[in-house]
Amino acid sequence: MRHSAGSREARFARLFNETRxxxxxxxLRRARSPEDAADVLAETFLIAWRKLDSLPxxxxxxxxxxxxxxxxxxxxxxxxxxxxxxxxxxxxxxxDAVSTFAYVPDEGSPRLRAGLKALPERQQEVLLLTxxxxxxxxxxxxxxxxxxxxxxxRLHRARTRLRRELAATGGxxxxxxxxxxxxxHGTRRLRVRAALDPTSRx
Amino acid sequence: xxxxPDSLDQPLELLRQVNPxxxxxxxxxxxxxxxxxARAITRRPYATRSSPRxxxxxxxxxxxxxxxxxxxxxxxxxxATAAVALHAHTGVxxxxxxxxxxxxxxxxxxxxxxFRSAALKLSADIPYPSGYASWRDFVLTDQSPGPGVxxxxxxxxTGALRGWFAASALCAWVQDWRQAVREGNxxxxxxxxxxxxxxxxxxxxxxxxxxPSPSARNDPNAESGTLFGWMLPYRSAVLSGDSARVDQMLAxxxxxxxxxxxxxxxxxxxxxxxxxxxxxxxxxxxxYEQFLARERS
Numbered sequence: 001m002r003h004s005a006g007s008r009e010a011r012f013a014r015l016f017n018e019t020r021x022x023x024x025x026x027x028l029r030r031a032r033s034p035e036d037a038a039d040v041l042a043e044t045f046l047i048a049w050r051k052l053d054s055l056p057x058x059x060x061x062x063x064x065x066x067x068x069x070x071x072x073x074x075x076x077x078x079x080x081x082x083x084x085x086x087x088x089x090x091x092x093x094x095x096d097a098v099s100t101f102a103y104v105p106d107e108g109s110p111r112l113r114a115g116l117k118a119l120p121e122r123q124q125e126v127l128l129l130t131x132x133x134x135x136x137x138x139x140x141x142x143x144x145x146x147x148x149x150x151x152x153x154r155l156h157r158a159r160t161r162l163r164r165e166l167a168a169t170g171g172x173x174x175x176x177x178x179x180x181x182x183x184x185h186g187t188r189r190l191r192v193r194a195a196l197d198p199t200s201r202x
Numbered sequence: 203x204x205x206x207p208d209s210l211d212q213p214l215e216l217l218r219q220v221n222p223x224x225x226x227x228x229x230x231x232x233x234x235x236x237x238x239x240a241r242a243i244t245r246r247p248y249a250t251r252s253s254p255r256x257x258x259x260x261x262x263x264x265x266x267x268x269x270x271x272x273x274x275x276x277x278x279x280x281x282a283t284a285a286v287a288l289h290a291h292t293g294v295x296x297x298x299x300x301x302x303x304x305x306x307x308x309x310x311x312x313x314x315x316x317f318r319s320a321a322l323k324l325s326a327d328i329p330y331p332s333g334y335a336s337w338r339d340f341v342l343t344d345q346s347p348g349p350g351v352x353x354x355x356x357x358x359x360t361g362a363l364r365g366w367f368a369a370s371a372l373c374a375w376v377q378d379w380r381q382a383v384r385e386g387n388x389x390x391x392x393x394x395x396x397x398x399x400x401x402x403x404x405x406x407x408x409x410x411x412x413x414p415s416p417s418a419r420n421d422p423n424a425e426s427g428t429l430f431g432w433m434l435p436y437r438s439a440v441l442s443g444d445s446a447r448v449d450q451m452l453a454x455x456x457x458x459x460x461x462x463x464x465x466x467x468x469x470x471x472x473x474x475x476x477x478x479x480x481x482x483x484x485x486x487x488x489x490y491e492q493f494l495a496r497e498r499s
Contacts, residue, residue, distance in 0.1 A: 009244050016240045024236075025226050042239050049243045086238040093235045097227045112216050131217035138473075149344065149463065162213040 012049055019062045020045075022133070023069055024094075029132055030073050034094035035087075042087045044069045063142040066133070070143060115165035123158035126151060288313060290320035292357070305362030305410055312358060318342055324360055325367040328406055329397060331378035340466035341370045364406035365429070372401045373461035376436050376448060383445050398440045402433050432457025452494070453487040462490070467497055 024041050031037035047068050048055065055061045116124055129135045129143065137155060141148035226232070292309045311317060321342055330338050379394035401407065402414050407430045416431040435456065439447040455462050462468055471493060472478055478486060 012244055013240065016236075016243075020236055020240075021226050025223055028226070029221075029223050038239075042243070045240065046243050046246060049246060086235060086242045090232075090235045090239055093229070093232045097229060097232060112220055116217070127214065127217060131214045132221045147344075159213050166213065166216075 008052060012045075012052055015048065015052075015055075015061055015065075016045055019065055022062065023065055026066060026133055027069055027073070028094065029128075032076075033091075035091040038087050038091040038094055040069055040072045042090070043072050060142065063135075063139055066135075066139075066143040067145065111166065115162050118165050119158055119161055123154055123161065126155045127158045127162065130155060288315070290314040290317040305359040305365060307360030307362075307364075307409070309357045309359055310363060321363055325364055325406070328364065328367045328371050328404065330371050330374050331394060331397075334374040334378065336466050337370055337374045337464060338367065340464070340469075341366050343466075344463065344469065361409050365410045368401070368404055368406035369430070369433075369460050370464040372398065372433050372436065373464040375401070376440065376452070376461065377465070379440050380445060380448055380452075383443075395440050398437050402430060402437065407433070427457075432460060436461075449491070449494075453491050455487075455490075468493060 020041070023044060024037070027037040027040040027044075028034070031040055044065055048061075048065060056064055116127070119127070125144070126140055129140045130137075135143065137151045138148050140146070140155075141151045144151070146154075288311055290310045292311055294309045295307065310320060314320075322338075325338070325341075375394050375397050379391055379398065382388075382390035382394055407414065411429040411431070414428050414430040414434060416427040416434050418428055418431065436448065436451060439445075439451065451457075452461055462472075468490065478489060481489065
């Protein structure tokens with residue numbers, strides 16, 4: 001659908017205002033620096049601006065934006081920098097705000113972080129998208145462009161494995177495997193070529 | 203409804219507790235700067251063709267391949283602007299270490315416009331009982347990321363694809379047998395039992411799992427058994443006429459929940475009712491039994 005210039009800007013402004021906090025939080029949690037987070041946010045919305053006419057509606061657009069930001073974050077240092085205007089100032093503001101971040105003092109967190117790092121990258125990702133971004137498996141599937149069953153399988157394995165890792169390092173996390181059949185959805189489902197999904201080889 | 207006491211939510215809860223940023227701090231400076239960024243963006247042109255920054259740099263080998271493909275297309279099509287269409291069949295076959303995790307056969311592009319028709323053609327020999335056409339259809343709906351979502355990197359082997367259909371078909375036949383027994387339709391029950399008896403030796407099964415076993419392991423990702431080993435206890439129960447055992451296996455989601463995942467109506471019910479995911483296994487099984495009684499009896 002084509003939009004007039006005015007309505008296009010209004011639509012972008014609405015999308016930006018409705019999603020910027022979630023996207024910024026996501027970028028800040030994952031980026032290496034406030035500068036990187038600012039750049040990811042700006043680049044994400046620049047891409048959205050360019051593709052506004054083909055964006056999915058409503059909440060799907062938010063997930064689409066997460067997907068774009070995710071791709072930019074994954075490109076890391078190889079990413080081209082998109083927008084200079086305002087980005088440096090945004091980075092400065094974010095750096096100031098970093099000191100107010102609500103880090104939770106938790107003696108168990110080093111163990112948790114170590115356990116998390118022991119997981120394959122894609123398992124880490126579904127866990128963090130669930131725990132920190134509050135996304136459902138369906139939403140994670142949309143963000144990562146992965147079939148929802150594969151997300152569920154991956155999430156289940158990640159939770160099971162993290163619990164094992166925590167238990168192995170002396171935690172009080174229960175080690176008994178649950179017998180809940182819904183939690184693993186069968187690996188032949190979505191055996192999308194494992195070469196494209198290195199974690200599924202494990 | 204009760205929450206399972208040994209819920210796997212515990213690791214997630216621990217992660218939530220160490221979330222480094224609960225929310226973005228709301229400051230006037232940040233708000234103003236974000237507004238600046240938004241305004242700067244909307245001053246940019248939005249015709250993507252004129253924005254070289256977003257254009258991907260093409261490596262020389264890729265460029266050469268693209269030129270070669272374009273040249274061939276030009277020769278074959280005789281058109282000035284040759285577009286290289288994406289087809290389901292890639293002509294690339296899994297080999298060596300790829301076979302075990304990804305299944306045998308040719309790699310198929312999930313994003314290709316003809317993927318659906320190619321998949322249905324490739325699985326046409328896998329039988330479904332009458333009245334279960336939606337189950338065959340659901341395999342693709344459920345497994346494929348869908349048009350516009352899949353990318354050219356999303357691929358599946360023909361072997362794995364046929365395996366999806368084989369598992370779904372076996373579950374459909376089990377449901378068909380169960381219903382025929384309840385209705386006293388012995389002819390239908392016999393046909394279903396015969397089909398289920400042969401299922402472990404279907405080519406779609408044997409190509410991936412030549413010796414299915416419910417206890418041995420050749421799939422590191424399965425709960426137990428080989429890839430299609432879960433079919434055998436269903437077969438044994440059906441062939442011995444043990445409908446209670448069949449019901450019990452269905453209700454408990456035996457076999458990594460494959461028969462649940464193959465059932466479009468049950469999956470629709472699960473998706474429509476988020477509260478079901480919080481049920482204990484026992485309560486969820488009870489709910490599934492009620493579903494079966496309501497839908498199929």
